[in-house]
Amino acid sequence: MSKLPGMTMPDQIQNGGIFVLLQVMEQKVLDRPFELYVADMDCWEQRPLVYHFFEIVQILEGSGYREVNNNHFPYQKGSIFLFTPLDCRGFDIRTPTRFCSVRFSEVFLGQCRTAGEKERTAQWLRQLENIFFHHNRFRELKIQNPEDCRMITGWIQNITEEYLRKPPLYEENLKHLITLVLNILSRNVSEQGIKDHAKDEPLINRILLYIHENIGFPEKLRIGHLARRFNLSPNYVGEYFRKFTGESLQRYVTQYKIRLVEQRLANSPLTIGQIAGELGFTDESHLNRQFRKYNGLSPSAYRKSAGGSR
Known part of the structure; x- marks a missing residue:
């Protein structure tokens, strides 16, 4: 993957609109809070990867399928995708493809100057996460409004220009x-x-939504409880979950919790003990051990590096 400073952006969305795929295994972590790449691909040789950051992808040239959890969704020139952290992503390329990838973390969005701005950002991120994770993540959303399409395309072009030029306050x-x-x-x-699609949700999607909604209640995320809730054999729950997500249930739950901890450390005034209680850790010491295991530093050190509230 290479960054190409001489890139050009399409003047308008083609073929009837923007497609946004909101989906849920090799891990890929963002090295910096914000990155922008333009890449050319004839084929995708890697296995699908789980990415720990948000990503907006615009297809500049080419066609094929975007692979998510063994589901395939068509793309073409002008398609735009949004992926949220812990989504598994890959390509099935049919014609040579060129795309622009805008990658960023919650830390990037949460960089605020005042306490009031930080609290508003934290609330906005929670609302945004709730909307995206409650959308049917195994189907495509087509943005029908042409003006919305034009605005998004124009803003991505502005993002690219700002990132490449890096003027003051960029x-x-x-x-x-x-x-x-x-x-x-x-x-x-x-x-x-x-809520309109709730009854038609694929089983794995309903399980993921249930996990997100009950992430602070460990007793509701145990194998036995999930088996009863979703009418599965306790011996099959873990196998089923791994089949569709590429990772174990326990690892997924832990990673999701740690990501929420990161968001709260960076964007909220909650103490570490309060965060531990909210997200179902046994106590502050338990949170510290788990966080250090996955991030290599303590929650307090992470908060300091992210510029969060103490």
Whole structure:
């Protein structure tokens, strides 16, 4: 994958609109809070990867299928995808493909100057996460409004130009531009009716949504409880979960918890003990051990490095 400074962006969305795939295994972690790449691919030789960051992908040239959890969704020139942390992503390329990838973490969006701004950002991130994780993540969302399509395309072009030129205050501008894109995407998710598809959700999707909704209640995430809840054999729950996500149930739950801890450390005034209680850790010491295991540093050190509230 290479960054190409001489890239050009399409003037308009082609073939009827923007497609956004909101989906849920090799891990890939973002080295910096924000990155932008343009890449050319004739084939995708890697296995699908789990990415621990948000990613907006715009297809500049080519066609094929975007692979997510063994599901395949078509893409073409002009398609735009949004992926959230812990989503598993890959390509099935049919014609040579060129794409622009905008990658960022919650830490990037949560870089605030005042306590009031930090609290508003934290609330916005929670609302955004709730919208995206409650959307049917195994189907495509087509943004029908041509004006929304034009706005998103224009903002991605602005993001690219700001990132490549790096003028004064460019990081602040990038954050605002990305927020605008996410607001339009979340509006379209909400307008299609999050609850309308609840009965038609694939089983794995319903399990994932249940995990997200009950992440602070460990007793509800035990194998026996999930087996009863979703009418599965206790011996099959783990196998089924790994089949569709590529990782163990326990690892997924832990990683999701740690990501929520990171978000709260960076964007909220909650103490580490309060975060531990909210997310179902036994106590602050338990949270510290788990966090250090996955991040290599303590929650307090992470909060300091992210500029979070003490």
